[in-house]
Amino acid sequence: MFRKITLKNIENLLAFLTLFTDTEAQLYNIETEPLTLDPYCYSKEFNKFITSVYQENFVIDFDWPAWQNEAEHLVKNPELLIVADILTLQKLLTTHIRKERFCSGHLAAMIKNGHFLAIFHRLQAIHAALMLEKSDNHGKRNMMKQMSVFQGDITQLPVDAIVNAAKNSLLGGGGVDGAIHRAAGPELLAECRQLHGCATGEAKITKGYKLKAKWVIHTVGPVWHGGNQGEDEMLARCYRNSLTLAEQYQIKTIAFPAISTGVYGFPLERASKIAIAEVNKFLNNHQSIEQVIFVCFSQSAYDCYITGVQEVAES
Template structure:
């Protein structure tokens, strides 16, 4: 089973095989984590993402990491929160499952996740973290290391509580 860590900081600087980008369905960049990853990876990332022709909500697609320490970027498209009755939990869980599958497919042994959908998409942080932890515990068996990289201490504390 993977060792699981909660890290506060910048996901673009993590020394892991793959990082997960909280992307929008166009995969062509945006704000928050998505914008930070696109800036740090360089303009080659946008070119690679254009060739993927988008991604459906609840899934993910892979690109090289380009100028990042990570070899791969898995672009996960989380759901926009509409109250929870529009399939959001299953779509969010799908993001984590597909990223773990991509890690296996690309031979990534270490993976860093942001708090997918909890920024501008408005997903409640506690519920999103609970789904993230559940899916990693269920499907992260082939991984050596999984990190939940949190932008702030309050979010990190939510993950720490769940992992106790």
């Protein structure tokens, strides 16, 4: 049976986010009593979280056995949670708590593999959207739906196009570039050879091959030299040119990595502000693209982007 979730319910559950982001958060208490059959029990803080899942209406009655395959699918593919609704999150949390009763340590496994963090990230996005819906500004509400942030593997996202932070040669490399080439297969490299490279700030497009995305848009970000050599404008052009190319190919959903913030050394906060500003400007002036996803590798990058997106949506 569906139980209504309010903003307060979500806020109360989000209060436990640090349990999944703080590396020093304590999951277990270790009992010293030698006769204890199960020496590892959950900490007081984590038990409070489990209690809160019940109290905030996230445990519901439904056909649990019939939904097990769907739950496993979402665990193996956390990127799908980016579009999950509240009912799906209720079912997932209910499933995990019920499985814990039959398999001690299940919740710990879901924390270790990052699944609970993915659930919390989706709750954060839903909370932000609901907060904006409380205002009567339809433009803000629409903008929040069009820009979202995801922490995970960009190669696994089921979008029309993913953007590759490429080298000038377009022949692959490390980081996101290497991951995309490995996931797409050798056909991607073969097509890239026909493009004869790409200038910094420009963008070129190829097929996605073995990726879930139909297209890969390759753009070359600037190397950071202190900020006085036009790095900001070159990075902005990466986003503008990628979005323009997406529009030309009738791409509706597109995912960007944090371009230039890896080995190229562009400061993360500065880069995120440029990325969000350029995407926001494009979405305000074009109707073709329905959703832009900023994909982050680290928790610090995710926090930076989610804050930036919310600031733009509320401005």
